[in-house]
Structure formats: C-alpha cells, structure tokens
Amino acid sequence: MNRTYLYRLYPSRAQERVLFAWFWRCCEIYNAALQERQEAWRKQRVSISRIDQEKQVPVIRAERHEFESIPVAVLRGVLRRLDRAFTAFFRRCKSGEKPGFPRYRAARRWRTIEIDDLKKNPIVSGGKRVQIPLMGLVKFKQHRPLEGRPKVMRIVLKNGRWYVAITCTGVAPKPLPATGKFVGVDVGLTHFAVTSDGQFFENPRPLDSARLCLERAQRRVTRRKNLKSQRRRRAACLLARHHERVANIRRENCIRVARALVQQFDRIIVEDINIPALLRDHPERARAILDAGWATFIYWLYVKAESAGREVTKVNPAWTSCTCSECGWRGPRLPLTTRMFVCGSCGFSCDRDLNAARNILRLGTSPRGAAHQRRSAKSAANGGPGHARPLVTRIARSGS
C-alpha cells in the first residue's frame, strides 16, 4: 500500500530564499525542456524522451553554475513532471478526449519541487528536521509517524505555508476485526449520507457558510486592478486561504463519515454517481452538489477501506429512490422536495433517502448489482482507490 504523509515545514528565511531560487530554475528547465521537445518534433519529426533529457542534466550543471547548487534529483523531478504532462496528453488523444497540449509555465506559479528515489529516510534529528539534499536540515512538525519506506519527497508552498509530502511504499494495512455487517449508503444534499440501518450524517455545506467571507474577499481582489501590486497579491492570498478552509472542512467531513462507516461495516455499498450528468440535469443545484463533495467522499471511502481491509462496492443508482425497499414496487420519480417515500402497493413509508439506502444495499448484495460492479471494475482497476479516472472516462462517454 502506498501512502503520502503531509507535514508542515518551517524553513528559515535563508532556506526560503534558496527554495524560491530553486523554483525559479525548475521552471526555467521545464520550459526549456518543453521547447526542446516541441522544436525537435517540428523541425526533425523526432520525439525526445525523458531519458534523452535527463542525460543533459550533468551538462547543464557543468555549464551554468547556478544549477550546480540544485540537487540532480530535483532537476530530474522537473523532467519527469514534463514527461507526465506529455503522457497524459497522448493518453487523452488516444482515448478521444479533448487534449490540452502541455503549456509553458510562469515562474511565479511554480510552487513544488520533487525529489524521487530517496535512498534513506529524510526525517532526522528525532523527527524534528527533514534532510534536503544540498540544503541541509529544515525544521518541520512531525505530527504523526511515518510508515513504510520513503520513496518520493515533495516540498510545496501553498497559500504562504510550506509543506513536505513524503510518499511511502509498503505501508502495512491495519485490518479491523470483521463485523459481519453490510451497509448501503445513499448520499444526498439534505443529509450528507444516509445508511440502510438508519444513520443520518449531516451535510456541513462549507461553501454556504463561508460564502459571505468569500464574496467579500473576492470583491477586494477584483477592486485592486493593478495585477502586479503587493496589495492585490495580499488580497488574492487571503481569498485563496478562505477557499482552502472551505476545502479543508469538506475533506474533513468526508474522512469522518468514511471512517465511521469503515469501522462499523465489512462491506459498504455506494451509488456509482455520475456527477457531470447530475450537474447537467440540475444546474440550479450544481453549487450544492459540488459543495457536498461526493466524489471526495467516495475517494476517502476507498482509501480507508483499503487500509482497514474492508470492501467498497458501487451499484447503479437508477430508480433507487422511487422503488419500494420492502416489496420492490416502482413508482414515478419523486420530486426532490418530497422527503417521504410511500409505497403504492404495500403502503410502506419511510424517509426517501433511507429507502434509497436500503435499495442500494439490496442491489449490492444481489447478482444484478454484482454485474454492474464487474462493468465498473475496469475503471476502478485503472484508478485504484480514486475517483479521477472513472470520472474522466464518463465525461468522455457523455461527450461523444
């Protein structure tokens, strides 16, 4: 199992200056490497590989002394990043999506350096410092222990705060004791999630509660028209922090619900929601749908389930909200304002989301649900515990 651990990093003023210089040079290398690839293709019809470009790194460092102070691993990381951009571009071309050609980057937006192929654990001094090659020891806060074998380290500046992200391989899962219980989960807007055994999780609607702050901060940025002024930059940073806070609240809620479910149930059955289609069909609810963060929730559900040895199944959500979970009678589609489901055949009535969750559980444990799971297994295998890949695949399908 791979895991990335994120910690706050506290570089000194001098170390900050060095990191900014590295950002600047990384961006220069990136743009130069992109240009080389473009020109080689335009003029000679040859494609230049990452290996070809990596071979030039020692030459660059010998000729330009300002690159000597940057670790080779960092420069290699930049070339790998460009290579990833090209790979993604060609993949999109191949699968018939709308590809965007890799772009030139602005130096002031370059905020990440990556060091791959860590030979040893970069955390030293009893968890108080992290070792960065050619820079030395940088103070950081290790709020949780690292597990597995460190492979890649990234240093990121985000909204004025520094972070170090360490990706480890071979992290041992921590299986929870089996409970023998299955559950169906219906996600919604009135409640964030409802389980088939009647648990209701609140929807915090973080964007809703922060909207006044966001609007005020956004107006302040818009009012400051000089794009290069310090005052505008400060206002933009403040706005970004507000957005970051909203995203943090949303993510925390998703993790909290996912963890609660994983602790209680062996197998969790969720809807295979097509969010782009929902946004298209309900534009008036798009903000609320995106604010809920269902895709983030499903992502974290997979992550937590993987580490706890639980299983997550996706089922087709069609008709789950208007079918009776007692007798299987299917009624007309309910308007979203109708909160109660009443069966027209057996008279069973309950909360509409609870009824849907019970249907999802039934689908997930029936052969029909299993067939859907096999169909969506392909995209899940590509994306692993993650939502990005299946979502992209679905956008492509709806576009064609």
Ligand SMILES: [Zn+2]
């Ligand atoms: Zn019924």
